Amino acid sequence: MVLEKKSEEFEIDLLELAQVLLHKLWVIIIVTVLCGGITLGYTVAFIKPQYTASVLLYVNNSNISVGSASFSISNADLSAAQKLVDTYVVILKSRRVLNQVIEESGTMYSYDQLLQRINAASVNNTEVFRITVTTESAQESEKIANIIARVLPDKISDIVLGSDVKVVDYAVIPSQKSSPSLTKNTAIGALAGLVLVCAVIIIRYLLDDSIQSEDYLTDTYPDVPLLAVIPDLVDSKSSGYGYYGGYAKASRQQSNKSEDKPEESEDNE
Secondary structure, eight states: OOOOOOOOOOOOOHHHHHHHHHHTHHHHHHHHHHHHHHHHHHHHHHSOOBEEEEEEEEEESOOOOOTTOOOOOOHHHHHHHHHHHHHHHHHHTSHHHHHHHHHHHTOOOOHHHHHHTEEEEESTTSSEEEEEEEESOHHHHHHHHHHHHHHHHHHHHHHSTTOEEEEEEOOOOOSSOOBOOHHHHHHHHHHHHHHHHHHHHHHHHHHOOSOOOHHHHHHHOTTSOOOOOOOOSOOOSTTOOSHHHHHHHHHHHHHHHHHHHHHHHHHHO
């Protein structure tokens, strides 16, 4: 006996999917707005605002100076100064430096906590590097950043011989919070809700194996004849079509005829 296996092809009509989504547009809008509102409320109520202050420092790989004499700086000197930035960042994040910053600032952060709130990097691959401090207080961020600008140059001079670090710009109290962004978080929440509700609608549509209309049968099984169609017994339209609608209409017509017959018989008498 030879068994023949028939492979079932599952076709997805993109136009039909678009119509399904359009039919559920009101659900999509409600869920999208609701998710965006929930994200906005959560951000306002539970996420504390953060404030960032920064200082700029200049790296010089030579501390030689003779009166008012000027020296020309070669590209090799600039390249060496840029490479020193990475070294200075490592020194900045050492316990020796940050513990002194904690002591002078009087903050309650531990070394690990303060380390997570500090970031440093070169500015556009130059010999200038920026140190940023992010805390929940604008005044505290400015205070810690300026203490680092005062402590770090001396620490670097003690560790790296022949190095010199100058403060380019001190920190100021930030006037606006750096995070969180209400607009960004709300947009992310709304987008997540939009994707989720569309995915649910599409999955439910694809998994729905019920017969919706006779066109589905004729299109899916063109070789199988359609013998009969069960009419809609309840029709909500005012036209009166359908089994119950036609029955009610016929009953009203029969009732009107029966009421007209006595009047005709009286006229004949």
